[in-house]
Amino acid sequence: MALASVKETALAARLACLPMQDGAGWLAVARTQALARLTAMGLPAKRDEYWRYTDPATLNAPEAAPAARFDPGDEAPAFDGIDRLKIVFVDGVFDAGASDDLAMAGVEIERLSRAGSVDIHWAQGLYGVLEARGQSPVQRPFAALNTAYATDGLLIRVTGQAARPIALIYVHKSETSDAILHHCIKVEAGAELTLLESGPAAARFTKVVEVEVADGGRFHHIRVQGRDHERRAATHLFARLGADALFKSFTLTANGRLTRNEAVIELTGRDARAHVAGAAVGDGDFHHDDTVFVTHAAEACESRQVFKKVLKNGATGVFQGKILVKPGAQKTDGYQISQSLLLDEDSQFLAKPELEIYADDVKCSHGSTSGAIDETALFYLQSRGVPRAAAQALLVLAFLAEAIDEVEDEAIAEDIRGRLEGWLARHAAKAQA
Amino acid sequence: MLEIKNLHVKLEEEDKVILKGVDLKIGPGEVHAIMGPNGSGKSTLSYVLSGRDGYEVTDGSATLDGQELLEMEPEERAAAGLFLAFQYPVEIPGVGNMTFLRTAVNAQRKARGEEELSAGDFLKVVREKAKALKIDAEMLKRPVNVGFSGGEKKRNEILQMAMLEPRMCILDETDSGLDVDAMKLVSDGVNALRSEGRSFLVITHYQRLLDHIKPDVVHIMAAGRIIKTGGPELALEVETNGYADILGEVG
Ligand SMILES: Nc1ncnc2c1ncn2[C@@H]1O[C@H](COP(=O)(O)OP(=O)(O)O)[C@@H](O)[C@H]1O
Ligand SMILES: [Mg+2]
Numbered sequence: 136m137a138l139a140s141v142k143e144t145a146l147a148a149r150l151a152c153l154p155m156q157d158g159a160g161w162l163a164v165a166r167t168q169a170l171a172r173l174t175a176m177g178l179p180a181k182r183d184e185y186w187r188y189t190d191p192a193t194l195n196a197p198e199a200a201p202a203a204r205f206d207p208g209d210e211a212p213a214f215d216g217i218d219r220l221k222i223v224f225v226d227g228v229f230d231a232g233a234s235d236d237l238a239m240a241g242v243e244i245e246r247l248s249r250a251g252s253v254d255i256h257w258a259q260g261l262y263g264v265l266e267a268r269g270q271s272p273v274q275r276p277f278a279a280l281n282t283a284y285a286t287d288g289l290l291i292r293v294t295g296q297a298a299r300p301i302a303l304i305y306v307h308k309s310e311t312s313d314a315i316l317h318h319c320i321k322v323e324a325g326a327e328l329t330l331l332e333s334g335p336a337a338a339r340f341t342k343v344v345e346v347e348v349a350d351g352g353r354f355h356h357i358r359v360q361g362r363d364h365e366r367r368a369a370t371h372l373f374a375r376l377g378a379d380a381l382f383k384s385f386t387l388t389a390n391g392r393l394t395r396n397e398a399v400i401e402l403t404g405r406d407a408r409a410h411v412a413g414a415a416v417g418d419g420d421f422h423h424d425d426t427v428f429v430t431h432a433a434e435a436c437e438s439r440q441v442f443k444k445v446l447k448n449g450a451t452g453v454f455q456g457k458i459l460v461k462p463g464a465q466k467t468d469g470y471q472i473s474q475s476l477l478l479d480e481d482s483q484f485l486a487k488p489e490l491e492i493y494a495d496d497v498k499c500s501h502g503s504t505s506g507a508i509d510e511t512a513l514f515y516l517q518s519r520g521v522p523r524a525a526a527q528a529l530l531v532l533a534f535l536a537e538a539i540d541e542v543e544d545e546a547i548a549e550d551i552r553g554r555l556e557g558w559l560a561r562h563a564a565k566a567q568a
Numbered sequence: 569m570l571e572i573k574n575l576h577v578k579l580e581e582e583d584k585v586i587l588k589g590v591d592l593k594i595g596p597g598e599v600h601a602i603m604g605p606n607g608s609g610k611s612t613l614s615y616v617l618s619g620r621d622g623y624e625v626t627d628g629s630a631t632l633d634g635q636e637l638l639e640m641e642p643e644e645r646a647a648a649g650l651f652l653a654f655q656y657p658v659e660i661p662g663v664g665n666m667t668f669l670r671t672a673v674n675a676q677r678k679a680r681g682e683e684e685l686s687a688g689d690f691l692k693v694v695r696e697k698a699k700a701l702k703i704d705a706e707m708l709k710r711p712v713n714v715g716f717s718g719g720e721k722k723r724n725e726i727l728q729m730a731m732l733e734p735r736m737c738i739l740d741e742t743d744s745g746l747d748v749d750a751m752k753l754v755s756d757g758v759n760a761l762r763s764e765g766r767s768f769l770v771i772t773h774y775q776r777l778l779d780h781i782k783p784d785v786v787h788i789m790a791a792g793r794i795i796k797t798g799g800p801e802l803a804l805e806v807e808t809n810g811y812a813d814i815l816g817e818v819g
Contacts, residue, residue: 510621515658518618519672519728520646520679529671533662533711 142177145195146276149178152197153284162251165263169282172267176274185273188453188485189395189424194277194369199313199339202365205390210557212304213333213359214550219302222289226307226337227314229287233306241295242328247288247317258290261319265345265373269399273428278371278397281343285317293326293352300329300355305336307363312337318344322352324377329544330354335361335391340368348380350404356384357547359554360391364420367393372411378404378433385542387551388415388423389558395424402429402436402464412441412541416531416555417450417482418562424453425473431464431497440471443538445531446482447562457489460497467492469499476534477507478527524563531559569767570594570617570736575628577609577616577792586612588792589628594736594785597764601778601803602771604789605811610771611655613789614740618652619645632736646672647679651734653725655741655771660712665724668712669694673731697730701757718745726757737761738769743777755780775807788814 156166179191193200222244223233229246237244250256263282269275291301303318314337322328326349336342348354360368368391374382388394400409415423429438444452454473475484486503508530516526532555539555542548570592577587586609594600602610616623617630619642630637637645660668674684685693698708701723713721722742729737739758743751758768758781770781778786778800786802787794788811796802796814806814 509660511658512660514620514642515654515660516668516672517642518620518646518652518654519668519732520643520676521671522643522675522679523641525671525675526643529663529667530660533660536662 139177141180145178145180146173148197149195149280156284156286158252160252160254161256161259162247162262165259166283169263169266169279172270173276173279173283176276176279178276185426185455188455189393189422193367193393194339194395199311199337200365200367201310202307202338202363202367202392203310204307205335205361205363207362213554214302214331214547216550217300217302217331217546219300219331221302221304223304223306224287224314224316224336226309226312227287227316227340230306240298241293241326242297242301243292243294244301245290247285247290250290256290257292257321258319261321261345261347262317265347265375266343266371268401269371269373269428275371275397275399277341277369278343278373281315281317281341281371285315285343288317288319291318291320291328293320293322293328295326297326297328300331302331302333305332305334305340305361307335307337307361307366310338313339315341317342320344320346320354322346322348322354324349325351327353328355330356332356332358333361335363335366336368338366340366340370342368342370344372346372346374346382348374348376348382350377351379352377353381354383355543357542358384358386359551360386360388360394362390364390365392367391369395370397372396372398374398374400374409376400376402376404376407376409378406380404380407382409383541383543384411385538386413387554388413389554390417390421391423392420393422395426397426398428400429400438401432402438403432405433406435407433408437410439410441410541412439412538413443414535414538414551414555415444415452416558417444417446417452419448419450421446421450422453423451425456427456429458429469431458431460431467431469434464435466436464437468438470439541440473441538441541442473443535444475444484445478445534446475446484447478449481451482452484454484454486454488454503456487456501457491458499458501460492460494460499462493464494465496467494467497467499469497471501472537473503474534475505476531477505524560527563528556528559532556569596569598570630570632570769572630573628575613575616575630576626577612577623578626580622580624586792587616590792590794592787592794594767594769596767598785599762599768599770599781599783600785600787601783602769602787602789602794603773603803603806608789609792610789611740614652614738614771617738618642618650643675643679646732646734647676649735651729651732651737653722653729653737653739653742655744657713657721657725659714661714663712665710665712666694666708669728669731672728676732694731698727700760701727701730701753703727719747719750722746722754723750723757726754730757730761735766736769737766738771740771741773743772743774751777751780775803778803790815
């Protein structure tokens, strides 16, 4: 079968299982347009260049493969000690009872389903808009699918300094849940928000977050992806930044059968800064893909991509990262690093770092490495009395440090480190058993 | 304290024999020195004693207070009281020197069933000991040995030794790369630790260090064996005549 028809067939099968989202208003229009985009591209195939390292089959499948829930035991939930506004989704459905009141100084929060049916809404300029822009030069079918079929989500407008971080907590309950969430966040000029996300969400999770940060706005995003071993996720973060805007996103991933995290960021105003970082730890049947596309479309902007993966027992890490510097984006400062620490010979890291530069006065660097743990350093620590497993954990945390350092809030960074230490201790013990 | 008997060691990966029957006995409170030409196996001896991978013991034993060292993991040897000041201290990017020291001290305390030091107590002790070695706050904050000069690395080794208070200290060419002032600092640091219950094995190329750290016994090592043992005067003999005479004498 020709590639095009394979994709069409896959799409038809997938769409047959999706409930059509009814409704009128601006949202219905946006959904129709997204469906048209999706129909034109079809679902991804393994032969697509952009899916060379990650097999989309289980994301394409009409139904989510069952995923057992993970029992975290007595481990504290992510961000437990942080004062935050909690918003809970269970298998992708907003849970009012478990959530805080959606009211906070400096922020307006609405549910997508409510806001979608009105005639005019600020989110019209955002919902599906950044996603559509992000479809070129590379297609992102799951993002278009999300825009067309999202069943829930939030529209968040930040008008000042948000009083507290907003925490989106994604609970996974049903073993076959297939959640599609779409959030839009607009950080108005000079406003600031910290968004926390945690939890597995569902057996299969498709998510889009579109973020517009206006001039001088600041957006911090810290995400801890759920630990359910069998869960699968395709997430997209689309961001557009105005002058002097700041965007910082950090993701911690531990476990999960398949994770594809795409980040598509456009710097459109002078002196904007965008940092995307990730720390991933995988043991066993774990496939983790970070696919990042940063476009410098204005002068004197800074971007950083810092991705670190620790892999063992046959885990696979993927990084596809691009910095595109458009004509005229002089004084660009672009940095990209992707590194993996392979704790055994069964694990692998596949990286495709790319630079595409159409301006002459820019500073761009990229590097990608893959290596084993430093045995000499391990012995040095052991010779000082540090047990091997603890020494290894210390070296792994040191390896991940550059990514974790992207988390500005020290309390949150400490929460992340503690979580990683726990994971490393548990997984070191397992390896010895 | 430390007793090495008929120790034979080869490389794990190749058929190269490095130690060919080493015998050595160090009593409590004694300071022994091992001198010898490059490549004679001094560092190998110190690595094998502390448990580094890559070597295979084909014969012999090494005990610390009667406990067989060669069966233990490196961290168990450390907890038992063995310490090696490395000839080439290892850089660990991303791990702060202070974190490293605290982790080591507390790991050993835990292994011995003692309570961990509180952050405050630990800080107090480190500052005091670091000061004596002219190690400033900046050096304590930096990643372990990263960007340290040769002399700074060696002083950092002695700081670790002072913090861990081992009973059997092995110093592998701690004097190499040190200027006169640094040599004095390091020797003072070592001498401050000398006590009845603590023994030292000082590996050095030059007699110089032994002017500061006075040994009770001096051994000469060549081609994987201890070929001569004597008092401090043996070191002076090496200083004046080099190793050639002794090597010739032994055959
Ligand atoms: N890991 C190793 N691989 C290869 N050769 C080694 C290794 N360790 C030691 N050797 C060899 O063993 C001999 C003794 O080395 P070493 O113990 O470092 O001597 P010294 O410290 O007395 O200079 C040398 O010939 C050295 O090259
Ligand atoms: Mg040596």
